[in-house]
Amino acid sequence: MKMKFTHLVKIALLLLVSPGVFAATIMPYELVTKDFVEADGILFNVEVVEAGLFSHMYGFTTDGATSVNISASSLEHDIALPSGDVNIYSIAGLTATLKDPSTGDVLGTGSDFISDVLGAGNYIVEVSGDATGLAGGNYAVSVAPVPLPPAILLMGSAVVGLTAVGRRNRKVTKVS
Numbered sequence: 001m002k003m004k005f006t007h008l009v010k011i012a013l014l015l016l017v018s019p020g021v022f023a024a025t026i027m028p029y030e031l032v033t034k035d036f037v038e039a040d041g042i043l044f045n046v047e048v049v050e051a052g053l054f055s056h057m058y059g060f061t062t063d064g065a066t067s068v069n070i071s072a073s074s075l076e077h078d079i080a081l082p083s084g085d086v087n088i089y090s091i092a093g094l095t096a097t098l099k100d101p102s103t104g105d106v107l108g109t110g111s112d113f114i115s116d117v118l119g120a121g122n123y124i125v126e127v128s129g130d131a132t133g134l135a136g137g138n139y140a141v142s143v144a145p146v147p148l149p150p151a152i153l154l155m156g157s158a159v160v161g162l163t164a165v166g167r168r169n170r171k172v173t174k175v176s
Contacts, residue, residue: 026068026145029059029122036060036143044142046075047127048089051136055128059101060143064120067146071112072096072127075138091137094129114146 028036028043034056036043043060062068074091098108098115101124108115131137 025064026060026062026066026143029061034058042142042144044140046138046140049091049131049137049139051131051133053128053130054137055126058125058127058141058143059122060125061122062118062120062145065117067115067117068098068123069112069114069144069146070096070098070108070110070125070142071144072139072141073111074129075140077133077138087133088135089138090131090133091129091139092132094127094137094139096141097126097128099124099126 025041026043028038034045034047036045036058043058045058047056049056060068072094074094075089076087077089078085078087094111095109096111096113097106098113099106101122107118107123125141125143127139127141129137129139
């Protein structure tokens with residue numbers, strides 16, 4: 001029994017030292033209008049759009065339960081002229097919407113938000129807005145997995161420790 005408890009302590013220490021290891025991975029999938037680029041587990045894209053309303057869809061898949069941080073930001077470009085500044089690239093009302101393609105449910109919306117925990121499967125991020133600059137608009141969008149909080153791992157190691165102590169106390173009580 002002592003050997004098993006030692007193994008449990010080693011596992012708990014390993015969990016505490018590496019808090020992000022158990023976050024699920026996300027990967028792009030190509031069932032939509034635009035593709036993500038993947039680098040170090042983060043999906044992103046920078047896009048130039050023509051003036052007017054636009055809506056682009058990006059897809060990603062996750063291999064396990066995870067939350068994701070979704071961020072969309074307008075990359076503004078102005079030129080200073082004697083008559084005043086001119087917006088070359090500008091986007092009004094830039095919004096990212098997370099959707100479940102199998103049900104059509106909206107799982108989150110905004111320009112920067114963290115989703116609830118998503119199960120394994122495919123998801124869509126729709127980026128929309130109104131490109132109001134002289135040459136249209138320019139935006140960046142990214143999706144990144146959120147690592148498991150260290151507090152959850154600490155709680156898990158505490159449960160393992162309390163279980164071991166409880167078992168030891170039960171054995172002592174039975175012997176008496």
